[in-house]
Amino acid sequence: MPLHYIRASARSAVLRGSIAAGVLVLGLALGAGSAAASEVIVGLVTKTEVNPFFVKMRQAAEARAKEKGVKLIARAGKFDGDNEGQVAAIEDLISAGAKGILVTPNNSSGMLDIIKKARDAGVLVIALDTATDPADAVDATFATDNFEAGVQQGAYARKAMGDTKAAVAMLDGTPGGTVDTFRHDGYLKGFGIAEGDPSIAGAAITNGAQDKGQIGMENLLSKNGEINAVYTINEPAAAGAYAALKAFGKEGEVMLTSIDGGCAGVRDVKDGRIAATVMQFPYKMATMGIDAVVEYAATGKKPSGFVNTGSVLITDKPVDGLDSKDTAWGLQNCWGD
Amino acid sequence: MNTATVYPAEAPRSLKARILGSPSAGPLLVLFGFCVIFALTNPRFLATHNLSIILQQTVVIGALAIGQTLVILTAGIDLAVGAICVLGTIVAGKLANLGYDPVLSMGIAVLICTAAGFAAGGLVSGLRLPPFIVTLGILGILTAALRLISEGGAFPVRDPFLAWTGNTMKLGGFVLTYGVLIMFILYASVWYLLNQTKWGRHVYAIGNNVEAARLVGIPVRRHLLSVYVLAGLIYGIAAWLALGRIPNADPNAMQSANLDSITAVVIGGTSLFGGRGGLVGTLIGALIVGVLRNGLTLAGIDPLWQDLITGILVIIAVALDQLSRRRR
Amino acid sequence: MPAGSRIEEPSARVVLEARNVVKTYGHVTALDGVDFELRAGEILAVVGDNGAGKSTLIKTLTGAVRPTSGEILLDGVPVHFKGPLDARHAGIETVYQDLAVAPALDIAANLFLGRELRAPGLLGSLFRRLDKKGMREEARRAMGELKFRLPAIDNPVESLSGGQRQGVAVARAALFARRLVIMDEPTAALGVRETGQVLQLIRSIRDRGLPVVLISHNMPNVFDLADRIHIMRLGRRAAVVTPKTHSMNDVVAIMTGAATA
Numbered sequence: 001m002p003l004h005y006i007r008a009s010a011r012s013a014v015l016r017g018s019i020a021a022g023v024l025v026l027g028l029a030l031g032a033g034s035a036a037a038s039e040v041i042v043g044l045v046t047k048t049e050v051n052p053f054f055v056k057m058r059q060a061a062e063a064r065a066k067e068k069g070v071k072l073i074a075r076a077g078k079f080d081g082d083n084e085g086q087v088a089a090i091e092d093l094i095s096a097g098a099k100g101i102l103v104t105p106n107n108s109s110g111m112l113d114i115i116k117k118a119r120d121a122g123v124l125v126i127a128l129d130t131a132t133d134p135a136d137a138v139d140a141t142f143a144t145d146n147f148e149a150g151v152q153q154g155a156y157a158r159k160a161m162g163d164t165k166a167a168v169a170m171l172d173g174t175p176g177g178t179v180d181t182f183r184h185d186g187y188l189k190g191f192g193i194a195e196g197d198p199s200i201a202g203a204a205i206t207n208g209a210q211d212k213g214q215i216g217m218e219n220l221l222s223k224n225g226e227i228n229a230v231y232t233i234n235e236p237a238a239a240g241a242y243a244a245l246k247a248f249g250k251e252g253e254v255m256l257t258s259i260d261g262g263c264a265g266v267r268d269v270k271d272g273r274i275a276a277t278v279m280q281f282p283y284k285m286a287t288m289g290i291d292a293v294v295e296y297a298a299t300g301k302k303p304s305g306f307v308n309t310g311s312v313l314i315t316d317k318p319v320d321g322l323d324s325k326d327t328a329w330g331l332q333n334c335w336g337d
Numbered sequence: 338m339n340t341a342t343v344y345p346a347e348a349p350r351s352l353k354a355r356i357l358g359s360p361s362a363g364p365l366l367v368l369f370g371f372c373v374i375f376a377l378t379n380p381r382f383l384a385t386h387n388l389s390i391i392l393q394q395t396v397v398i399g400a401l402a403i404g405q406t407l408v409i410l411t412a413g414i415d416l417a418v419g420a421i422c423v424l425g426t427i428v429a430g431k432l433a434n435l436g437y438d439p440v441l442s443m444g445i446a447v448l449i450c451t452a453a454g455f456a457a458g459g460l461v462s463g464l465r466l467p468p469f470i471v472t473l474g475i476l477g478i479l480t481a482a483l484r485l486i487s488e489g490g491a492f493p494v495r496d497p498f499l500a501w502t503g504n505t506m507k508l509g510g511f512v513l514t515y516g517v518l519i520m521f522i523l524y525a526s527v528w529y530l531l532n533q534t535k536w537g538r539h540v541y542a543i544g545n546n547v548e549a550a551r552l553v554g555i556p557v558r559r560h561l562l563s564v565y566v567l568a569g570l571i572y573g574i575a576a577w578l579a580l581g582r583i584p585n586a587d588p589n590a591m592q593s594a595n596l597d598s599i600t601a602v603v604i605g606g607t608s609l610f611g612g613r614g615g616l617v618g619t620l621i622g623a624l625i626v627g628v629l630r631n632g633l634t635l636a637g638i639d640p641l642w643q644d645l646i647t648g649i650l651v652i653i654a655v656a657l658d659q660l661s662r663r664r665r
Numbered sequence: 666m667p668a669g670s671r672i673e674e675p676s677a678r679v680v681l682e683a684r685n686v687v688k689t690y691g692h693v694t695a696l697d698g699v700d701f702e703l704r705a706g707e708i709l710a711v712v713g714d715n716g717a718g719k720s721t722l723i724k725t726l727t728g729a730v731r732p733t734s735g736e737i738l739l740d741g742v743p744v745h746f747k748g749p750l751d752a753r754h755a756g757i758e759t760v761y762q763d764l765a766v767a768p769a770l771d772i773a774a775n776l777f778l779g780r781e782l783r784a785p786g787l788l789g790s791l792f793r794r795l796d797k798k799g800m801r802e803e804a805r806r807a808m809g810e811l812k813f814r815l816p817a818i819d820n821p822v823e824s825l826s827g828g829q830r831q832g833v834a835v836a837r838a839a840l841f842a843r844r845l846v847i848m849d850e851p852t853a854a855l856g857v858r859e860t861g862q863v864l865q866l867i868r869s870i871r872d873r874g875l876p877v878v879l880i881s882h883n884m885p886n887v888f889d890l891a892d893r894i895h896i897m898r899l900g901r902r903a904a905v906v907t908p909k910t911h912s913m914n915d916v917v918a919i920m921t922g923a924a925t926a
Contacts, residue, residue: 041637071637079593080589081592083583084397084583088394088631089640092635093634095381095387095631095634095635096379096381096634096637097381107491107585107590109492110587113584175484176490176588176589533795535795538770538778542778545770549767550779553765612767
């Protein structure tokens, strides 16, 4: 018997076994989540599955959907900037018959066509956390006013530093991202300087990640040892920056501030590593989003415009003229634990 | 001296043996199996517009996977697929937005992608560097270059020609984008090259046994170079398809395209050791990934299951390849 | 393909000849004025101890090495090969010890590897389409003529035994050689039974009129197959003998310098 035939039959035996295994896995998965046909379906498309902010948002949406008796289908991009993944997710959700889609758009201009398609198909589309550009591409936006949050961060830093001459390091997220731009510009406004101001000592790209925040801070400190104020896009970047500052023996002298309100970040504020952070409220975005879709399904009424879900300055060293809450309040309201 | 015995030639391989032995038989069964399951769980799955959407979602990775297949068939690997394709979208979008003729802009973008393939192929064949390292290096260089060219940000590309591949047409009640059509044309043309021409046969020979290819007089280096150049050209065309999908040039896009395209190739039954497999399998592999993602969403299942099942399929595919290699 | 009848007379035409070929690498002399003569229709074995210059001689004949001095003549005409491709174009095919086949490709594809036929007409000239059917038929015909037993021609080479694989490589050389075939230890990687298959194939090639140069360490094989035996020693031709006039012991004695012819 030629070897070839032996191989072919062995191969097909293995193949049959593996297909059976695959079908079994899938069958289990399907059993876990089959949907009744008449249910109201809400889609949630977040940026990534790895960021605790979006995990919190998703958990809150799941809880609210259960309360309201609607079905939530959650999808996410694979990485920051995965436009194709988000577009495909919205396409699939339209196919699945979703009544409303809550989306945190990665790159706002990349999503416009598919959002329009969804709305044309009668789907309510609400942007969570990140506005689209133009903002009226979606029915409504439930988000932190990131510019305002940036202003809060910048204003705190400026006031807390008193009259000290500033040398500011900007630890940005991913250049070109909408949130990134709003927070960055807001910080500068709050700090009272313009882009290109000589007191800006330099900028680094962190992708909102701790390791890159650390590297960026190290490089900026090597370039300019005078740095005494640090803007960070989020708390992981701030944690990285703190590690670098500590290595340079400058951790006590630098006004390190951040945005997010993750529990780890709030603890960093409590422990004095970060001077202040600006908390935002992902669970509010999610629950408000679910409520809006439920209302739309029942009455046909759509929300509209920008709805600020709020931002709160968290610090244990308040300054005059700026509202803030202490870390005890912050730890009760934070996300990500 | 022995008396020479005349042996009759054995019968050609039977049709059944051919089909079972064909490397795309397994993937096709898997694809079919998933389609049946999804159709049973949610009738919407088989709606023509949903099937059309799955095809549209497969366009970019499907096209990139053609180039990836070519490179893997020569026992190489291409980690720069996504970066080269994004380079194409940014160059074309930038030039068109600056007011240059859109056809010219796209042409230049495709040329630049081809040149990137030429650079990779030159380093692999000329300096005999490992493809893994060369393409990893090109990935790094391009990622940085893209940030510089685009000044960090994504920008919309509104030119109708650049976005043309996203336009739809009707094909017997089935709505398709031109991009889907172009992807199929790419598959058909490269399939022809691989299976019906000397060039393709030499691709397999090099991937199979590079020493033998050299000994029979195949110009191995030049041939390898041509493979990478063709792959680059395909990535350039994929950039046009990507602009049709999302009329937006984003330096941060397609970070997972390397692994996604390799996944499609591997699930499709092409061996990472080179010389075995082919484009039919790759197309099926790309469709399996698309069908899984779409079908699970329609069934209302956590999308993490998609990654899990894809992971299992990749391991099964590689294990089957290893098993059959060990038997040889 | 030449289809002449077998010529056995010692006075047969000389196909390939080397005259006083010297090859030095710096101070090392690999070939020290060697002569070589392959006649039409014969199997000429080349034997010698390691370092006797066997493989350098063969490399000069196949164009892989350029001699420092001396002459090589093909059918009486001086030739100057710049590389193995030149030798091949001149009608000399070489079979190597390592299996020079692409395992996943089928038998027909391997036989025509690097020399594929294109389909007739526009399909071939414009669309560069392979003539797969033509190659399969030609491969079947050639294997039939060589009386070499193989499974169906569209089986992948990896489904064959080692001997059958080497058979494919040998058949490829026979199919394309116009003047002669050189075999460099073609059975070194094979078992006894498989060796027998390949030896039989080498005989069929000779019987079809192509002269064969066989480099081998295996004395029984050499004595089984060769018409004449060219013995190398210290970079020169020590003797040319025939299996009829000399024993294996005689040949080994000449190889080691213990005796002269």
